[in-house]
Amino acid sequence: MDVSKKTLGTLFEQLGLSNDTAAIEAFIQSHNLLNRAGPIWAEPFWTPSQATFLKEALEQDADWSEIVDEMSNLLHKP
Structure with missing residues (x-):
């Protein structure tokens, strides 16, 4: 059983994406969902x-749900 703390970095790693801070910030900026439902x-x-x-x-x-929600919130920020 995996009891490690879930973070944006571990979520990005789980998704097979680069998980350093710069890569996460770039992903969030380039995939902005502000005007999408x-x-x-x-x-x-x-x-x-x-x-x-x-x-x-x-x-x-x-x-993972809490950190997925966090990512969703970041993607929907102006």
């Missing part, structure tokens, strides 16, 4: 496996 996992920039992971994390209220 809908679930984060439905966005076209995710691969099918990334979208499935995000959807399941939120639907199952999994360990």
Whole structure:
């Protein structure tokens, strides 16, 4: 059982993305969702496996759900 603390860095790593601070900030800036509605996992920039992971994390209220919500909030910020 994985009991490690989930962070944006570990989420990005889990999604197979670069997880250093600069890469995370660049991703958030280049994928801004300010004027879009809908679930984060439905966005076209995710691969099918990334979208499935995000959807399941939120639907199952999994360990990852809080950090996925945090990422969603960051992506929706002006």
